[in-house]
Structures are given as C-alpha cells and as structure tokens.
Amino acid sequence: MRELLEAVADGSLSPAEAEAELRGYVTGEAGRFDAARQQRRGIPEGIFAAGKSAPQVVALAEDALETTDRALITRADDAQIEALESSLRDSFPDATLERWDGTVLVRSANAERPSLDATVGIVTAGTVDGPVADEAAAVCRDAGVTIDRVDDVGVAALDRLLDQLDRLREADVLLVAAGREGALPTVVAGLVDSPVIGVPVSSGYGHAGDGEAALAGMLQSCTILSVVNVDAGFVAGAQATLIARALDRARS
Structure with missing residues (x-):
C-alpha cells in the first residue's frame, strides 16, 4: 500500500493505475473499467460502443489504455472512432490504432505483444459476415493468436469450401460465421476434427431473417459444434x- 501511495506521490503511477492495482477496476467519467479481467479471466474487457456517446467511449478507452496499455472497442460508429482518434493524438500520441469496420484495437507504446502457439481459422460464408468475423479476429489478434482467414465459402457453392478443406483441417480451432439458414458451421464441423x-x-430477409434461422439451425446441428x-x-x-491459450500451455 505504501509503495503505491509513494508511486502516486512521485508521479510514477497515476491515481487510475493505483486504483486498478488496489480494486481491480478503475472508476472514470463513463463508469468502471475492469482492469483485472485479463488476469482473472484470460480475456480483457471489451468496450461495447453501441448506445454510448462518443465522449463515453473515449473516456473508457483512455481508462483502458492507462491501466492495461490497450483498448478493444466493438460496434463503434464513425463519429465515435473519429473522436477516439482525435483524443489519442493528445493523450496517447504514441498509441497505435487498428480498425476493422466498427471494431477498433488500440495499443499504447508499452503494450505487451503476446504470442500463442495456436492457430484459429476464421471462416465466413459470405461478405456480409465479414464485420462479425472481424470482431472475433480482433480479440484473437490481441491475444497473439495466429489467424487463418477463409472468406466467402458458403454452402450455396460447396466447391468453394472443399477447395479450402486441407487448410481448414490445419487450424487448431475454427470459428465459422454464417447468416441466412446458418448451414456452413454444420458442414464444416462434419469435415474436421x-x-x-x-x-x-x-x-437474410423475411421470416427469421434477423439471425434467428441461423441460430436455430446451428443449435440443431447434427454435427458437434458450439x-x-x-x-x-x-x-x-x-x-x-x-482454447488457443490452453493449447499453447500444453505445447510449452
């Protein structure tokens, strides 16, 4: 405790960092950021931008960067990302920002660059599935997982999938995104171990076109998948x- 107080007093530790050390979270203008989730759960807290104002997203991202050296923001719109970029130029000028549609990963200059001995295959049925797959890929990329991305292999033209089968079988775990009737994960799961x-x-469109048909189809899959x-x-x-982290531990 005394060391933390002395560090705050001499400026080597910010009050937010000290609070994160003591409580596991930091209280800021937009709420509480769970700075200890990475250590406790293995996955850092993501900042869900939908429904938040641009200043709230910025405040949470700055709390994340100050206490964990990185921030992962999902479902952000252009105005929120523009506000974030503007703020970072002043508050964290050395930070790097990567963007995939509405998903943003920001790392400070001090951020650890982990590496896991595991490969996640990320597969999409069509172009419309890309943003959801991008969000998943950002989480994996932040953890240091090797990503093999295979796009546009929906079951409407099965040859597209079969052409990539050897590649899919090399991945340690597969994440398969599909809309409409959601058949692709079931087919893939029947072809890999x-x-x-x-x-x-x-x-999709019409009856159950908002993802309900895809969800129901995957839940009723006759091949084993989550x-x-x-x-x-x-x-x-x-x-x-x-899963990748568990494999990495086993391999090391």
Whole structure:
C-alpha cells in the first residue's frame, strides 16, 4: 500500500493505475473499467460502443489504455472512432490504432505483444459476415493468436469450401460465421476434427431473417459444434482464444 501511495506521490503511477492495482477496476467519467479481467479471466474487457456517446467511449478507452496499455472497442460508429482518434493524438500520441469496420484495437507504446502457439481459422460464408468475423479476429489478434482467414465459402457453392478443406483441417480451432439458414458451421464441423464455434449472423430477409434461422439451425446441428449468440463475434473470439491459450500451455 505504501509503495503505491509513494508511486502516486512521485508521479510514477497515476491515481487510475493505483486504483486498478488496489480494486481491480478503475472508476472514470463513463463508469468502471475492469482492469483485472485479463488476469482473472484470460480475456480483457471489451468496450461495447453501441448506445454510448462518443465522449463515453473515449473516456473508457483512455481508462483502458492507462491501466492495461490497450483498448478493444466493438460496434463503434464513425463519429465515435473519429473522436477516439482525435483524443489519442493528445493523450496517447504514441498509441497505435487498428480498425476493422466498427471494431477498433488500440495499443499504447508499452503494450505487451503476446504470442500463442495456436492457430484459429476464421471462416465466413459470405461478405456480409465479414464485420462479425472481424470482431472475433480482433480479440484473437490481441491475444497473439495466429489467424487463418477463409472468406466467402458458403454452402450455396460447396466447391468453394472443399477447395479450402486441407487448410481448414490445419487450424487448431475454427470459428465459422454464417447468416441466412446458418448451414456452413454444420458442414464444416462434419469435415474436421478440431473444435468448431458457430457464429450466427443477422443476415437474410423475411421470416427469421434477423439471425434467428441461423441460430436455430446451428443449435440443431447434427454435427458437434458450439454456438454463440447472433452477431456475437467478441464472444466467439474470446472462446477461441481461451482454447488457443490452453493449447499453447500444453505445447510449452
């Protein structure tokens, strides 16, 4: 305790960092950021931007960077990302920002660059599934997982999938995103011996076209796979990362 107080007094530790050390979280303008989740759960807290104002997203991202040296933001719109970029130029000028549609990964200059001895294959049925897959990939990339991305191999033209089968079989875990009737994860799971995580996507139209048909189809899969909620790229990426981390520990 005394060391923390002395560090705050001499400026080598910020009050937010000290609070994170003591409580595991830091209280900021936009709420409490769980700075200890990485150590406790193996996956850092993600900042869900939908429904938040741009200043709230910025405040949470700055708390994350100050206490964990990185921030992962999902479902951000252009205004929120623009505000974040503007703020970072002043508060964290050495930080790097990577963006995939509405998913943003920011690392400070001091951020650890982990590396796991595991490969996650991320597969999409079509272009519309890309943003959800991007969200999952950002989680895996932040953890240092090797990613093999295979896009546009939906079951409407099965040859596209079969052409990539040898490649898919080399992955340690597969994350498969598909909308419409959600058939692709079931087909993939019947062709590989690695764990498959199905991600239903809210693409389609008409009856159950908001991802319900894809979710129901994956839940009723006759081949063995795990399923996350509709559009839950972050959750799928986190699950794949936990599997990859367990494999990395076993291999080392």
